[in-house]
Structure formats: C-alpha cells, structure tokens
Amino acid sequence: MEREYLLHRLHEYLAPEWVPGWFLVLGATLIGVGLVIGLVTFVGLFSIWLERKVSGHIQCRYGPMYAGGWHGWAQTIADGVKLLLKEDLIPKTADKPLFVLAPAIVLGSVFGALAALPLSYDFYFGWLDLGLFMILAMSSTTTIGVVMAGWASGSKWSLYGAMREAAQVVAYEIPFGIALLVPLMTLGTFSLVEASAAQSGWFGMKWAIFQNPFCIPALVIFFTAALAETKRAPFDLPEAESELVAGFMTEYSGIRWSFFFLEEYAAMFLMSAVTAVFFLGGFETPITAASRAALGQSHLVTQLVCAVTLVTKAFFGVFVMMWVRWTLPRIRIDQVMTMGYKYLTPLSLLCVLGAGLWETIFR
C-alpha cells in the first residue's frame, strides 16, 4: 500500500491533519508494537484460563474458581506474578547463553508472526502482500528455540524432547504448507486481508470451504498439522509429561518457563486465526455483511465487527484444540511419523490436485 494511503488512514483514525507524518508513523509503530505485545499477553492469559476452565468442565471439575472472584478470572495473572517472582534457575550442566536465548527466540517468533495477523480490513500492523509467508516463517522459527532449549538444558529428557520436536515439525511442515495451497488457489492471494476480502460475497458466507469442496479435507489436514506444529495433544510428544517429564521444558522454571507456556497458547491462537482467515471466511459472517451494508466498509463499527469476528473464530479453533487435548490419548512417535509422511502428505497433495482441477473447470 502506498504511503499516502497509510498516512491518510492514520490521520483519519488517530490524529488531526496538522500532526506531522513522521510523528504519526513513529507513534503508530509504537502503538502497533504495544498492541502486538498486548495481544499476545491477552491471548496467552485468556487462553490459559480458558484451557483450565475447559479441561475442568470436561473432567467434571470447575477449574479455577477463587482468584479474582468471578470464575477465577485472575488465576493466570496470579500465576504469572508468582512465576515472575520465582528464583531464576539455570542448571549447572546447561549451556548458559543458549539456555537464556531459547525462550526469547520462541516468544519473539510468535510476536513476529502475530504482527502479520490483521484484525480487520483496516486494523493491521503492517501491510504484507505475503503475510502468510511471514506467519509461516516466523512460526517455524519457534522450532529452533525449542531444539535450542532442549539441547542447552543439559538434560537427557530435554534432549529427547528437542529431537522429537525437530522430527515432528519436519514431518508436518510439508502437509501443513501443502494443505494451505488449496485455499490459496481458491482465494488467489497470500495476503490475509485480501484473502478475507475474497470471501466477502454471498452475504458474508462465501467462505473458502464453501467455494471449493477440496478445502474441507484440506482444512482437516491443515488443522491436524497445526496441532502437531503447536505441540498440542495428541501430538504433544516434545513435552509428553508422562514420558519425558516435561520434555524440552524440564529444566526451565519461573518466567522462562512461562515464556514457553505463553508461546504455546499464542501459537494456538495464531494457527486458529490462520485457519479462520484462509478456510472459514476470515472477518466475514452475515453480521459483517450486514454491518457493511448499513454503515459502509471503513466505518469503525464495521471494523470492530470484523475484529470481533476473527477473534471469535480463532478462539473457536483454540477451543477445538483444547477439546481434542482433553479427549484423546497421545500418539507414539512412529505413529506420528507414519501419519505425517504416509497419510497427510499424499492426501494434501491429492487435495491440491483436486482443487486445481476444480478451479480450472468451474471458474
């Protein structure tokens, strides 16, 4: 997007015309960075609370009920404060610089990936024509951090976790990427905003999965691979607390450990948001369409509706991930590999073929 357009939008939303442009850009960048950090923190804290409530209710418990009053809403904040105040432990056998660096890489990559996530047609932190590439690249970087953490911990259990993570991510990056090609073909763009715009017809129901039937198996493959990418059950082998104690996180404690924890939930949100944008209509629902028809595309209310829609869809995906985690047992490492290489990869390739034919014949 052109600089003029950007400045125009900034002036429209943030400040009167007399404020100099450079100040606006700087201010907007700072606000953007703050918003990303705020988003990660909010999403992380809320998801952790949500996970505890969801798991509680699935398991005939209540989950946290005390901290903060209403259904223990402040539980994660209290836990965060506790973790912050804990002693900073680094094991004697650890490789200190790498040990310290690993959580930063893990969390930083998620921040980077979330920066590329637009919240509505106008609320985004940077216009990226290849936004999806940015997200995929940044979210894959977490693997480096995890492997680094496992190696640097100087513990054999951590090493197992790291090796598992590496093997698993290599296996699942392939179907993960290929399955995404299907909606990309349907929507014809890498940009998340444009992908959403391409699904805005049919009164907000022109979702990718309704445009092309091959998007539905692709959605299943993508979501399964996303579970593996985010180390969620039934693919939580890198942590596998009953086998590897806590996998790559075994030696971590306190705030460093909480970084890994926060990353996991932020990554879940990110993957669900990508699923929502490329398969499930992005910002589009009939409500969005109605708001657009009544108030116009760039009206603040429409933009807010878009943001709320996306976050809701993403949290639905997060909920499904939690639901799966508290229902299914863990898969063994050879079964993980078999599933990734023997089933998901060929199936995703078939989906691409089918989707391509569909697009050629019916468009």
Added chain:
Amino acid sequence: MTDTAHKGSIQLSEESRVLPSGEREFMMDVSTADLEVNMGPQHPATHGVMRVLIRTDGELVTGAQPHLGYLHRCAEKIGESVEWLQYLPYTDRYDYLSAMNNNLGYSLAVEALMSVEIPRRATMLRTICAELNRIASHLIAFGTYGLDIGAFTPFFYAFREREWIQSLFEKICGARLTYSYIRIGGVFNDAPPGWLKEIAHFCDVFEEKWKEYYTLLIENHIFVQRTANVGVVPREMAFDFGLTGPMLRGSGVDFDLRRDLPYMIYGEIWDAGAFRIPVARGEKGTLGDCWDRTWVRVVEMMESLGIVRWCLDAIEDGPVIGEIPKVIKVPAGEAYVGIENPRGELGHYVVSDGGKVATRCRVRGPSFTNLAVLEDLLPGTLLADSIAIIGSIDIVVGETDR
C-alpha cells in the same frame, strides 16, 4: 557443556586430507553410543519411587534394569516384632490402593492357625469391602494408565467413582485409604444404617459410568494403537515369571484364586454364578499385550460388581466378629494363605510359636513378582512403549518394596 552432561551422545571426530585436485576432503567418523537414562525415582510414569535404568538408542530402548527399594519400610521385620493385631495397620501400607485386600489376606492367614469361627455377616461384609476395594484399585490402574498413554480425562472420571467408594469406606470404618477394617476374627464393626442401600445405589450408577470408561478409553482408536501388540507376554513367559492376577489372565491363562483355590465364600458365589473370570483373547492384537491386560482389569470391575450385588442380596443380620480375646495368642504352627489381590496373588506366610508375636511373617506381593517381567519386556521397544508397559504391569511401589 560438561562432559558428563552428554556422555553417550554423538561424538564427532574430523579428519581431512588434501586431494590431488587441491580440494580438501573431510571424513567424518560419527560414532553413536547408547544413552543411559534414569527413569525415576522421581518420574511421573513410574507410579511412585521406582527407578528404571534405561539404555536407549534414540527412541529405541535397548536395555532396562528396574531398581527397587526406595520405599522399603521393613514390613516383614515389623511383622516379627509387634503383636498379631498390631501388625494389621502395617498391612494397609504395602499395597495402599487395596488395603482391604491386604487386611483380608493377613487376617485369613492368622485365622488359619486359630480355631475361630467367623460369623457369616462378617464374611459378607469382608467380601463386599474387598470387592469394592478391587473396583477402586482397578479404577486407579485404569485412570493412571490413561494418564501414561496421555489421556487425562479418564483419570478424573475414574477418581470420581473412586472418591465415592472411599467415602463409603469412610462411613463404615472411618478411614479413606488405610482402613484396618477387616481384622482377625471378623470385621471392626457393623455397617452403619443404610450403608448397604448406598452400596446398591453405587452399583447401579457405576454400571452406567463403566460404559463411559469402555468407550472413552478402552475402545478409543488411538489407545488401541498405542497398547495393542505392545509388551506382549506370551503364556509360557507368564508361567515362567510366576505372574498372577490380571497380568496372568491378560496372557490368556484362566486362573483366579477366588475360583481355583476358593477362600471365604467365593466358592459359593462362583457356584451361584455371580461372577465370571475375564480372560484375554488377544482381541485387538497379540494375546498378552498391554491392551489385553487393561481390558481384563476394566472388565473385572464389572465382575466385582456382580459379587457385591450377590452379597447384598444374601447378607443377613448377625454378629460381625468372632470370639477373639483382647490379646491374641496364636497356636504354634505355620500357615500360608494366598488371596486374589487386585494385582495378583497376595500371599501371607505366618509362623507362630504359640506366643503373642509372630516368629515369621512373610509376604508374597504380586507387584514385586509381576515387575520382574519388565527387564525382559522393555528391550526393543520405543520409549513411549516402555511407559505403556510399565503402566500396564500396574505396580504399587509400596508393595514391591514393602
């Protein structure tokens, strides 16, 4: 990084030579060594303080050596030092998940030496408690096994019902884990009013809940994939290691002490057809795999329920403890009584010289014997399988160490 941290991991040594073309050729000598890992004594999957020294080649386990003794409390020596009745609370503490059965085993062994008549109501109450305790114990086995495989939720479901059983026990004897309820000569006291009705209610509810366990975990596709064909104990191997209980029946051997060497009124109950002996048939994989053992445990819960129901129908009013003096003196002699504990044959061998204290009080624990199979089962499996195998043996460390 220190040497000790990664001893056994890949070591690289680099050599290079210059080729006639001027290029340097590198030769990498990659030597891999096995990684030795201590699983335990503080490990989530060893169900207590047991240590298994595992040698692994990547994810593959190449050798395993269980180390016991972290929870040794000299139970047998204590048995030779305290009076007959005073030893009863110590029996609670070896297999703390089935304390009623331990009480029962010890009481039966001592009673075999004494000429005391056990009232019928006491026997009934003993049977009800022992079988309810078997259900509670199998619930833990099932729940924690799910946890080992990575399924959290069945654990909470199992604990929900176990909690109920525990509160029922609390009503009858005041304790939730270490009951000391079944004692020499009968039981500690009679059931409180309405207790038997509550048991009947529990049985009805449990039958419904049990179906949930079966569909949620036992027939779960991932669970079957994880446990079928894993840790296979063939029939002969089961005999060789002297396995008992669900481990033996999981290998397809139809043997249960309650039927084959009946004690108390189990012979009568068997004749009445109130329970069957579930024997694994290798439904989902090879006969004697982890799935078979878990299946046996889960099905046994329902059979125990049948026994409890039969007792509830047949129980009559009467005294609950025989003529037992304040200070028990056991006539000289020796006796061995083995009972079907949830984990297998729990044997008590007691020797008396006619005094107030036992001369010898030997315990044959099923967990200890069953655990021996581990060393043969683990090599050649994956690390995750080894957890599944340890879990399927269902040990209680309190009893392996005593």
